[in-house]
Amino acid sequence: VGELASLMNVNPTEVISVCFSLGVMVTMNQRLEADTLLLVADEFGYKIEFQDADLEEELEETEDAAEDLEPRAPIVTVMGHVDHGKTSLLDYIRKTNVIAGESGGITQHIGAYNVKLEKGQRITFLDTPGHEAFTAMRARGAQITDIVIIVIAADDDVMPQTKEAIAHAQAAGVPMIIALNKVDKPTANPDKIREQLSAMNVLVEEWGGNVQSQEISAKFGNNVDQLLEKVLLQAEMLELKANPDRDAVGTVIEASLDKGRGYVTTLLVQNGTLRVGDYLLAGKNHGKVKAMLDERGKNLKEAGPSIPVTILGLDGAPTAGDKFRVFGEESEAKAIAVKRGQLQRELSIRTKKHTTLEELGRRIALGEFKELNIILKGDVDGSVEALSDQLQRLSTEEISVNILHQGVGPITESDVNLATASDAIIIGFNVRAGANAKDLADKEEIEIRTYSVIYAAIEEVKEAMEGMLSPEI
Ligand code: GDP
Numbered sequence: 001v002g003e004l005a006s007l008m009n010v011n012p013t014e015v016i017s018v019c020f021s022l023g024v025m026v027t028m029n030q031r032l033e034a035d036t037l038l039l040v041a042d043e044f045g046y047k048i049e050f051q052d053a054d055l056e057e058e059l060e061e062t063e064d065a066a067e068d069l070e071p072r073a074p075i076v077t078v079m080g081h082v083d084h085g086k087t088s089l090l091d092y093i094r095k096t097n098v099i100a101g102e103s104g105g106i107t108q109h110i111g112a113y114n115v116k117l118e119k120g121q122r123i124t125f126l127d128t129p130g131h132e133a134f135t136a137m138r139a140r141g142a143q144i145t146d147i148v149i150i151v152i153a154a155d156d157d158v159m160p161q162t163k164e165a166i167a168h169a170q171a172a173g174v175p176m177i178i179a180l181n182k183v184d185k186p187t188a189n190p191d192k193i194r195e196q197l198s199a200m201n202v203l204v205e206e207w208g209g210n211v212q213s214q215e216i217s218a219k220f221g222n223n224v225d226q227l228l229e230k231v232l233l234q235a236e237m238l239e240l241k242a243n244p245d246r247d248a249v250g251t252v253i254e255a256s257l258d259k260g261r262g263y264v265t266t267l268l269v270q271n272g273t274l275r276v277g278d279y280l281l282a283g284k285n286h287g288k289v290k291a292m293l294d295e296r297g298k299n300l301k302e303a304g305p306s307i308p309v310t311i312l313g314l315d316g317a318p319t320a321g322d323k324f325r326v327f328g329e330e331s332e333a334k335a336i337a338v339k340r341g342q343l344q345r346e347l348s349i350r351t352k353k354h355t356t357l358e359e360l361g362r363r364i365a366l367g368e369f370k371e372l373n374i375i376l377k378g379d380v381d382g383s384v385e386a387l388s389d390q391l392q393r394l395s396t397e398e399i400s401v402n403i404l405h406q407g408v409g410p411i412t413e414s415d416v417n418l419a420t421a422s423d424a425i426i427i428g429f430n431v432r433a434g435a436n437a438k439d440l441a442d443k444e445e446i447e448i449r450t451y452s453v454i455y456a457a458i459e460e461v462k463e464a465m466e467g468m469l470s471p472e473i
Contacts, residue, residue: 077147096221112266113308180193294310388406
């Protein structure tokens with residue numbers, strides 16, 4: 001709705017009211033069906049031409065009937081500060097939960113694995129600890145994680161990366177479970193961590209909050225089973241479901257070129273069932289699934305919802321975060337792959353994807369904007385706090401200023417990825433962006449503004465919100 005309004009240069013409320021007169025109740029961020037799009041545009045004197053790739057995305061949204069849905073395993077990402085025990089936790093879970101009779105064989109790193117617990121329940125872990133992969137995927141529009149485990153070493157403090165991980169989970173609206181790790185150590189002080197968390201408004205259940213937490217020792221495996229119970233409990237509340245009885249759709253986890261085997265792609269099936277022999281479209285690549293393997297290198301014939309698999313047979317390496325889907329005909333998959341390549345090139349020339357301060361005023365005036373998301377980095381804690389505080393105070397009734405993440409240090413690729421995923425701008429105070437972050441920001445069209453005077457930063461954001469920012473020279 002918002003996008004269409006902006007393309008036609010009208011107020012979104014006008015689009016909403018036209019939809020309403022057509023008997024379609026919509027909100028600002030809603031996706032419109034193709035028919036509705038045609039009618040609405042017509043009301044405003046515009047004609048819409050669909051490109052095949054657009055139509056194909058529409059197809060992807062076909063909803064399953066409630067009676068076809070079955071429970072599926074939760075998909076979990078582990079995040080936290082370096083050395084707090086993410087890898088140890090993932091390794092422990094992988095090692096202790098091999099399905100009976102299937103142990104042995106080399107466990108290969110394929111970016112994700114699925115474990116079966118004692119009572120038969122399953123959990124899928126994305127095996128790339130840290131928030132980089134999580135955010136990079138979200139930046140590409142793929143949100144595959146259902147639950148985030150935040151690992152915090154109880155003999156340490158809530159560290160910058162912990163805060164960052166929490167910010168990422170919150171920005172994605174994914175529930176968190178806190179794992180207070182290393183409690184076997186005599187110096188561990190989990191209460192101190194709980195207190196530090198509460199100071200940032202993350203209140204764990206023991207303290208009357210609604211965030212689950214569990215004391216564990218990832219190294220020795222103590223209470224990891226209880227942590228997994230809590231994951232299952234959280235999953236139950238989310239009522240995760242999928243329809244195994246349809247053509248598979250899902251997301252690319254990673255892809256590489258193997259000398260002997262050709263392109264090797266790890267996919268996570270999110271709906272439907274993927275089978276050997278299926279024709280697949282994944283991002284701009286396509287091919288027939290020649291072979292399908294699990295993380296133990298065992299051949300599979302099919303894989304249902306929430307199951308990660310490695311496949312052979314694509315004609316190239318798609319990007320992590322790309323969607324995939326199965327087609328009845330190879331020619332169909334191929335035609336769309338080719339068109340997607342073209343479309344992507346055209347789109348990248350035509351569109352400006354993200355918010356810039358300059359554009360902000362215009363979009364606020366159109367009623368398009370409710371939130372200005374900011375990622376704030378600075379050289380010292382004190383000035384970051386002060387700037388963050390003053391920026392948030394700029395919020396008005398029409399628009400709220402959200403500081404999605406604030407921290408000390410240079411602007412990193414991870415900041416740019418978070419900005420891409422959440423349509424935020426990045427403000428640096430006495431810090432700059434590294435070369436990689438800069439390149440990524442250019443590519444993703446993320447605005448980075450740097451200041452050395454707090455007052456100047458406040459003034460510019462304020463002027464931008466009022467639509468009065470003069471263009472940068
Ligand atoms: P990551 O950087 O978050 O992946 O952390 P690692 O899993 O690599 O762990 C960092 C270090 O902490 C390693 O030396 C681990 O052996 C150690 N470690 C992890 N979990 C525990 C734990 O529960 N107890 C103790 N004593 N050490 C741990």
